Every structure is written in structure tokens, then in C-alpha cells.
Amino acid sequence: MKRRICVAIIVSVFLLGMTVYFVVSNKSVTTFYDKENSKEIIWNGSRDEKLVALTFDDGPHPRFTPKILDVLKEYDAKATFFMLGKHVKLYPKVVKRVAKEGHEIGNHTYTHIDVKANSSQKIQDEFKKTQEIVYEVTGKKPTLFRPPYGFYNSIVKNITSKEGCRIVLWSTHQDSKDWSCPGVNKIVNTVVKKTKNGDIVILHDYVVGESDTIEALKTILPELKKKGFKFVTVSELLEISFEVDK
């Protein structure tokens, strides 16, 4: 009888242990690899941490980017700038300031090409030229690539992974289309109301005409900070996410 109880206890402990193991390991996988996320294509970071990665595309812009940097500094926020190579060449001083203030610089092609409508050679040239110009100006090659319009295919995956770059998209519920200047309130409402742990927020520091993004940031940053969010670069977000994933 005693032996039977003993066996029952051992089996129960074993089953309990297995359950805990599966719950814990399953949780860490789903938190990072949320639905669409994969090792190659990043849409968001860990849902376990109160972190947000703000990203700014198409710059640098000689007037708007410095203003965005001022607001980020005021709130001790770090961000990621997906730059066009041609703008890096035109405005190297702004690029240097972005790097010096601890923000990350990602590759967004040289002239904002649609990768689906271009040859493999053209994509490779645009990607490499941008890697090189960023390196020339900052001494560091980007490790993140954001394809214009969020388009990608196996050619893009091959080119970027060979260079040790990851493809970074964005949290789709976060797209305020700020490039179309939809008004400060629209941008603020989209970002502040919808932000979830680990989100990658897409914004633009280069827009045609006047930018609503700078004014919107002056509300977005304090509001999200009040909610307890910390603003990190995409690489920092991924580093933390992978720690969670281990």
C-alpha cells in the first residue's frame, strides 16, 4: 500500500512538473513569436515587457529630424531611424547627431525602391550603397533593414541575411499614416490608445510639406511614459525579447 502511494506521489510530481514546463516554455515562445513574427521578419518584440520601439522612416530630413531629436532627448527616449542612403549623403551632420545621441540607424534602401518591382541586382546595389554610406558617416553598418512599403520577398531575405541584417516591419495596428499629415490628433490617438508591450511604431521624419509628427510626439512621449512605457531602439527591444525567449 505504502509503495502504491509512493508511486502515485512520484507520478503526480512528474506530471505537475511537465505541465509547468509546457506552460512556461509555450508562454515564452508565443510572447515573442506573436502570430506573424518569425526569425527573419520582425513585427514586434516581447509582449512581456513595457517597452516600445519608435521608428522614423525616410529621413534624415534637415529640418524635421533635428526637431524630433530634441523631443526624444527631452523624454530620454531612444528610437530607430530607417534612413534612405541618398538622404544620408545629403545630410551627414544630422546622421551624425542621430548616432551620437544613442539612436539606432537602419537601412531603408538608397532611393526608396519598391523591391517587388526591381531586379535582384538593383535591390542589392541599393542595399549595399546605403550600408556603405551609413558606415562612412557613422563608422557603423546598420544591422536592421526596413523595406519600403513593407514589401519583401525571398531575394530581399537572401540579400539582407547574407549581410547579417534582419528585416524589421512594424506593429500593424500602429500605423497612423503620419506621412500623409492626417492631423496631430489622429497620430496621437492611433499611437497612444493602441500601444501594447513590445510594439514597433512606424512614424516618418521625412515628409513632403509640413510634419504633424513632431507636434504629435510632444503628446505621445509623455502619455506613454505616464503609462509606464520605456522607449528603446529596435535592437534593444529584440535583445530583451530573445532573452525572454531563451
Ligand SMILES: [Zn+2]
Ligand atoms: Zn519609407
